Amino acid sequence: MAIAEEMLALAIEAQKASRKMAVLSSGVKNELLLKMATALETAESELQRENEKDLQAAREKGMAAAMVDRLALTPERIKGMADGLREVAALPDPVGEVTGMWLRPNGIQVGRQRIPLGVIGIIYESRPNVTADAAGLCLKSGNAVVLRGGSEAIHSNTAIGSILQQAMQEMGLPKAALQVVTTSDRNAVTELLKLEDQIDLIIPRGGEGLIRFVSENSRIPVIKHYKGVCHTYVDKAADLQMAEDICINEKVQRPGVCNAMETLLIHQDIAAEFLPQITAAMRKEGVELRGCEKSLQIVPDLVAATEEDWPAEYLELILAVRVVESFEQAKEHIETYGSLHTEVIVTNDYELSQRFLKEINSSVVMVNASSRFSDGNQLGLGAEIGISTTKLHSFGPMGLEDLTTRKFVVLGSGQIRS
Amino acid sequence: MAIAEEMLALAIEAQKASRKMAVLSSGVKNELLLKMATALETAESELQRENEKDLQAAREKGMAAAMVDRLALTPERIKGMADGLREVAALPDPVGEVTGMWLRPNGIQVGRQRIPLGVIGIIYESRPNVTADAAGLCLKSGNAVVLRGGSEAIHSNTAIGSILQQAMQEMGLPKAALQVVTTSDRNAVTELLKLEDQIDLIIPRGGEGLIRFVSENSRIPVIKHYKGVCHTYVDKAADLQMAEDICINEKVQRPGVCNAMETLLIHQDIAAEFLPQITAAMRKEGVELRGCEKSLQIVPDLVAATEEDWPAEYLELILAVRVVESFEQAKEHIETYGSLHTEVIVTNDYELSQRFLKEINSSVVMVNASSRFSDGNQLGLGAEIGISTTKLHSFGPMGLEDLTTRKFVVLGSGQIRS
Structure with a gap:
């Protein structure tokens, strides 16, 4: 399959799955995150084995020691990912919150209620722990997530993704709600960034070069910050x-x-x-x-x-x-x-x-x-999916709430407009 | 001056002015809107004179009667614009609202406070009343606004804009905070849409063709809806x-x-x-x-x-x-x-x-x-700047609050991170 079609098919599946995720109770989502945390810890040796392939490739390429270190999945870092998921499970669920409700003179009640954004794409570099961290935040807020990490961490990211997906399947949840893009095709990102009808938000995490590339090539809204001065x-x-x-x-x-x-x-x-x-x-x-x-x-x-x-x-x-x-x-x-x-x-x-x-x-x-x-x-947002230095949607550090939007709910008793 | 430079200069002026608008008190902003309302009513004959130029051009072009009617600035419609400004003046000001404030274990207080977006660009067609309506909402919410209406209403929009600007100047406020793009150069919109460092948000209002054009050509975030089924x-x-x-x-x-x-x-x-x-x-x-x-x-x-x-x-x-x-x-x-x-x-x-x-x-x-x-x-939002059927920033009808974002304010007493 050509890469454009492959990405479209994947995003369509993610969008379908996002509708199921959107209506899950907090209890089910928390259970999922706790299950994922245990699964990562249980799979420690598998994760380290896959990670070693990335580390070896990095060393062979002559990558700087500091960069190789950022790639490494030590037992502490695996525990860190698991604990991160547990922390997100413990956070309040923003979905369903009614941020205000008022009565109009004609008797209709109008409220604004938090709902998930839908499908979130995360484009990131290096550290494989982003795979678990970002997945936890997106799933807890009722979204589906498409994760595209750097080629240097491909084995690690793939392994983390498949362990997390397995936990979803064991709970009868659609694994398409969590997708790790594993193709080595360099056009995967460019193709993903075109899918404005399927993906609701793109968050790039990495250096300024990555962020500029994503924001210049995306038809989907991007939340970003270039630098902190x-x-x-x-x-x-x-x-x-x-x-x-x-x-x-x-x-x-x-x-x-x-x-x-x-x-x-x-x-x-x-x-x-x-x-x-x-x-x-x-x-x-x-x-x-x-x-x-x-x-x-x-x-x-x-x-x-x-x-x-x-x-x-x-x-x-x-x-x-x-x-x-x-x-x-x-x-x-x-x-x-x-x-x-x-x-x-x-x-x-x-x-x-x-x-x-x-x-x-x-x-x-x-x-x-x-x-x-x-x-x-x-x-005090609990955990962070990124920082926005542009003003639309979010401005500053972003937590779970920033992965939601609000719809209007109207409760009537037969009112019509005169 | 080439159109690209002209639009950049205009947007830079708007951005400078937006900083002054952002810190105005509600009282001053309300006074401004009331002054603008009176100014429009006082200028009724001038407005009708300028509007007649548009109407005549439209008739000469053979524009459909219904379209010509949409262009017309009748005394009732002029009063409608003025009353619209008075209604917006009477609405609560979203700027400055602290939507939540909490205490962290280390004693810092963290709050989220509403601030204006900055500079808002409105690209619209036909009805000249949009000039006053959109200006009122953007200014009340502490923003600067750049308005680009259709060529068919150019005389009407220019006249409305200059009357509103005069009201700003009489109050000692920067007229660059309200700009009507009057050039006949068709590339004005394309150039405006590139100015992501100066303009924070674009809202297109008009037919599906206009909205698609704006959203495909903009580097600035666009809030839009294509249609309502x-x-x-x-x-x-x-x-x-x-x-x-x-x-x-x-x-x-x-x-x-x-x-x-x-x-x-x-x-x-x-x-x-x-x-x-x-x-x-x-x-x-x-x-x-x-x-x-x-x-x-x-x-x-x-x-x-x-x-x-x-x-x-x-x-x-x-x-x-x-x-x-x-x-x-x-x-x-x-x-x-x-x-x-x-x-x-x-x-x-x-x-x-x-x-x-x-x-x-x-x-x-x-x-x-x-x-x-x-x-x-x-x-019950009071007035509407548009409707968003995309989920980022706003979803559904948008009022004054949707023309703001929130920043974090932190009150400490010497806390450092350990």
Whole structure:
């Protein structure tokens, strides 16, 4: 079968299965997720055997050790996938929730009720654990899911998929609701992205290249974020020790992730005190600081920042620093260079904290807390399917609720329109 | 200036202005809308003068009388636009609403707060009142709006736009937040649809051709509905007089709109009684019925339906009728031929009513009420910017709330991640 037909057939099956998934009770879905978790743990040796094929191919290709490590399914990581499924099973089910119901003057009752989106396509790279994590979230929210991982993890993803499908079948559920695209045909993704009548949403997870490719080639709505250039603004009314603690946490605790701080903005009134303080603290942690002209006047041995540093997502122990004249200038900087991911203010000025929350255009805005809290788990969504830095449908970290939409339900007693 | 640059410049101005609109208080926005309403009424003769140019051009082109009529700005229609703006001013402002706030174990408070989408592009045909209606909804929800109407209404749209802009300027608000694209260059739309970094959402309003063109050419998310093929299922447990009243209302009250019924599904157990009853009632109203084979056995002089009748959106006094064996068959019919717009069940069977609401995949599902209630006004959203039959962001009639998204706000007291 040609790849276009193969993908269409698969998506049609997924769509049919999605209708069955949509009406399952939470109890059945939770039971399924728990069964899947046990199945993964039971299949540990099988999973490791299949994973070894991917690892060997990666080593033969000369893949970097860090990349090979990301591919590996250790017993801990297998347990991690299983525990992830158990956590999702324990989360409240968004499907069926009526978010509001009101009575119209003519006596009809109108409500908005959460329903699954339908079929969700996940296009991802490297880590095979995404297969189980994404499947758990999509199935719990009553959706069908089509998973397309990278070729480097093909054996691992296929094995995880078939173990999860078996659990579905044992419960009499349609295994077409969980499909792992295993073909080696490179056009599989392009073909999937055309199927707007069958697939309701595409979520790409991976590097900027993957995300751009998916979003430029998709006729299906895509939820995405390209990068996280997170800013922290230390205001003149900040508690400077708190500011130091937050900044260090944001930059150092895990520098390679999208919610790490990339640019520090410091109000000029406290720069003479705070900049040397934070420079010393950052340097102790091995961070290289790249400062604006004003910063260099205060700490002359900083690396001089260039225009390229302001929009940079370093993802390593480098920090851009700029001294600003005012909140307004900080805001302007964020508007110019930000990525709508996460911005933080450290201040004890009540009025300014409220202005920051209101006026800063970003998916997550924080007062006196580390940007590292900007993920679905930490914010209390339970688990995260991705982060959206575009405003349609979802904005910011996405949990189960973001995999649903709402329909109108109307309860009448014979009303007609006059 | 080339059209691409012209559209980009316009969209950049709109984006800048959107940041100012986003932080306006409800009071200021309401005052603006009321001022705009008065300005339109005051400018009645100017509007009619400009409108006459469009009408004359239309007549010269030999446009059908009904189409020319849709273009006309009568004093009543001008008052209608003004009253529409006053109604939107009276609606609650969705911006700023915190839809939930919770405390995390570490003491940070996390909330989700409604914010405007940013810049909304409206691409529409014919009726110039859309210019004022759409502007009112977009501005009230804190957005900037770029309006591109049809060339046949160019003078009317330009006049309305400049009157509304003047009201903005008199209040010291940025007129770039409301832009009417007046160029005669046909590539204006194509160029606008490329500006994904400046425009957040596109809403096309018009015929299926326009909507398909926009959705195929846009890099910006599009909210759309192609057509409304609304079904009513009269169950065996229906009150047949209620069913008749509802069906007549759905088909006859205004047949040319998307929430009119197009297909009637009748349970076989009551078909011998209800089909002759509804046929007589419909014929009295001038409706032509096209029936399935089973229908023809009961009422032999019906027109025989063909496969083309089931997905048809007639928008006139024609009704497809099918006798079904069961709820399941009705559901399957709706799944096969429906457009995810509005589906109705008439029944007195409680359990079945609940199954219908749960299992029917459509943006609006109703029990014992006319499909004609399926619009934003009737459902209580206040006013309607459009209807979405795709599930991302919004599903069903869209009001002010659907022109917003939610960001996360986090209130901490120095928390860092461990």
